[in-house]
Amino acid sequence: MNFVIDGIRYHVDIIGEGFPLILLHGFTGNTKTWSPFQEKWGKHSKIIAVDIIGHGGTESPTSVDRYNMMSVVKDLSLLMDMLNIGKADFLGYSMGGRLALSFAMAHPHKVRKLVLESATPGIDTEAERLTRIEQDRKLAEFIIERGMTEFVDYWENIGLFQSQKSLPDHTQARVRTQRLENSIIGLSNSLLGMGTGSQPSRWEQLHLLTNETLLITGSLDKKFCEIAAKMTQKIKNVEWVNIKECGHAIHVEESEKFGTIVSRFLSK
Numbered sequence: 001m002n003f004v005i006d007g008i009r010y011h012v013d014i015i016g017e018g019f020p021l022i023l024l025h026g027f028t029g030n031t032k033t034w035s036p037f038q039e040k041w042g043k044h045s046k047i048i049a050v051d052i053i054g055h056g057g058t059e060s061p062t063s064v065d066r067y068n069m070m071s072v073v074k075d076l077s078l079l080m081d082m083l084n085i086g087k088a089d090f091l092g093y094s095m096g097g098r099l100a101l102s103f104a105m106a107h108p109h110k111v112r113k114l115v116l117e118s119a120t121p122g123i124d125t126e127a128e129r130l131t132r133i134e135q136d137r138k139l140a141e142f143i144i145e146r147g148m149t150e151f152v153d154y155w156e157n158i159g160l161f162q163s164q165k166s167l168p169d170h171t172q173a174r175v176r177t178q179r180l181e182n183s184i185i186g187l188s189n190s191l192l193g194m195g196t197g198s199q200p201s202r203w204e205q206l207h208l209l210t211n212e213t214l215l216i217t218g219s220l221d222k223k224f225c226e227i228a229a230k231m232t233q234k235i236k237n238v239e240w241v242n243i244k245e246c247g248h249a250i251h252v253e254e255s256e257k258f259g260t261i262v263s264r265f266l267s268k
Helices: 031-041 069-082 095-106 126-146 148-155 159-166 169-180 184-194 203-208 222-232 255-267
Strands: 002-005 008-015 019-024 045-050 088-093 111-117 212-218 238-243
Touching: 002 069, 008 031, 008 069, 019 031, 019 069, 019 095, 031 045, 031 255, 045 069, 069 095, 069 184, 088 095, 095 111, 095 184, 111 255, 126 148, 126 184, 148 169, 148 184, 159 169, 212 222, 212 255, 222 238, 238 255
Parallel strands: 019 045, 019 088, 088 111, 111 212, 212 238
Antiparallel strands: 002 008, 008 045
8 A cells, every 4th residue: 555645655554453553664674574473463453564765665765855764753643644543553673663762752642552673762972873874874875886686695694684594594585585675775865864873862862751662682682682771771661572592683583472572562
């Protein structure tokens, strides 16, 4: 299903009945990220899976400004209005988690429960933020200069995803195919407009978050475990589940556990 939101055509999959659940994939992902969970979650939620701008079936505009985090937050708010949804649960993975958290901070009255998988509130020091912006700029140039296949070859071999090397070949192939379905300009501009360095840091506002929040991490993903530990000290109504012997993408590496944990949290 397509919706034109502020001039951009968004692709959205809507499945199931129940309380609305908006699903936001990670960088290089699309709505297919959530396909394995549709049957399970569709029993208790109305699933609204969104291809984030620059990804999947959603348009990839050439203007980097259109990828600004708060611009995309506005798009999601307008989508909820179009669907006559006053309040929804939000689940976001990595980049999608940063987007879900940004939405919850901007529109707390539109969020019931918040699930953040391997997500961060941003970078809280100026020096680190500028370094990350430069890293993302170089990676964006790499995508444009070398093309999608070479980029995916590089991306699937970074340290963040090393734990996926032990997954069955068909699972790794499914993830790779999904990544290759994206566009060069969409991924490049996503790094420039929605990268961790480009977004506003939310660390100092976390104490204002009142929504019931679930953090999910994998124990092998040390960086995001440390981030989650810090977040639990700042968020009032928070639960943290850390999955043993699992990396960054829990929904891929331990899909059955992940699906059950999310269902339990949303249903209670």
